[in-house]
Amino acid sequence: xxxxxxxxxxxxxxxxxxxxxxxxxxxxxxxxxxxxxxxxxxxxxxxxxxxxxxxxxxxxxxxxxxxxxxxxxxxxxxxxxxxxxxxxxxxxxxxxxxxxxxxxxxx
Amino acid sequence: xxxxxxxxxxxxxxxxxxxxxxxxxxxxxxxxxxxxxxxxxxxxxxxxxxxxxxxxxxxxxxxxxxxxxxxxxxxxxxxxxxxxxxxxxxxxxxxxxxxxxxxxxxxxxxxxxxxxxxxxxxxxxxxxxxxxxxxxxxxxxxxxxxxxxxx
Numbered sequence: 156x157x158x159x160x161x162x163x164x165x166x167x168x169x170x171x172x173x174x175x176x177x178x179x180x181x182x183x184x185x186x187x188x189x190x191x192x193x194x195x196x197x198x199x200x201x202x203x204x205x206x207x208x209x210x211x212x213x214x215x216x217x218x219x220x221x222x223x224x225x226x227x228x229x230x231x232x233x234x235x236x237x238x239x240x241x242x243x244x245x246x247x248x249x250x251x252x253x254x255x256x257x258x259x260x261x262x
Numbered sequence: 263x264x265x266x267x268x269x270x271x272x273x274x275x276x277x278x279x280x281x282x283x284x285x286x287x288x289x290x291x292x293x294x295x296x297x298x299x300x301x302x303x304x305x306x307x308x309x310x311x312x313x314x315x316x317x318x319x320x321x322x323x324x325x326x327x328x329x330x331x332x333x334x335x336x337x338x339x340x341x342x343x344x345x346x347x348x349x350x351x352x353x354x355x356x357x358x359x360x361x362x363x364x365x366x367x368x369x370x371x372x373x374x375x376x377x378x379x380x381x382x383x384x385x386x387x388x389x390x391x392x393x394x395x396x397x398x399x400x401x402x403x404x405x406x407x408x409x410x411x412x413x
Contacts, residue, residue: 166291170284177280186272188321190338194345195320197337207318207342211326212335214343221328223343228350239351246358253365 275316282309296370296377300363307356311349318345 185192193200197208214226228236286309289302318341326343328334371377374385 163292170288170291173287174280174284177283178277181273181276181280184273184276185317187275187316188319189272190320190323192317194317195337195342207344208337210343211337211340215328215334223326223328223340224346224350227343227347232347235351239354242355243358246362249362250365253362253369 276313279309279313279316282306282312294379296367296379296382299379300360300367303363304356304360307352307359311352311356314345314349314352318342 185194194205195207196205197212199205210223210227210231214223215221218226218230220226220230283306286302286304286306289305290299293299293302320338320341323339323341324332326340326346332339334340367377370382374382376382376385
């Protein structure tokens, strides 16, 4: 209600054009479920080993755990998971600092 | 007709994700209530998570858990585990963001008595003395009241 009418129309138009742009861009994505997609290749277009295919092939040899997602999360990317824990800890501390009742605030 | 059906089958998941993303953006841009803005942000986050999970999908593949009866060396047999892992991380970070956002909303409501954006802007521009929770007026009341020294 606060927004002026011109601003609102401009916002709707930009949202509409973004929708059309993205729907057109979907055409150049790999088809859904096709195993030939670049992300699934054993050797990718740059000539390197594709990460997803490598994890499927050698996760069990490297970490002796059947669940590949667990292996990626806990072994290959364990430092990433450690950073994630730091993020959650920071969020918890931030929530406490925001919500605590300070002494000078009590009535 | 079957060509058209195939065209839609290859793309409908991405179309749905684009629409979800636009719904989330609409909520963040046009809603006046800050809580509804946060809900729009959650919808936006989840559309991105769905995009990555959709990209990991392969026809006729099984979940990325090693089955001794299915050959691990043939990559087409298993879904791509990497996007799933990344989205697991994204979900956790998203929950942390939403938690902090709601904590801020609670604090804003405590201090100003509203989470409607226009009312909030009005109160910020011209703080009226009868706003009971407002920080600035609270300080002036405390310093001018006789009880301030004893507390």
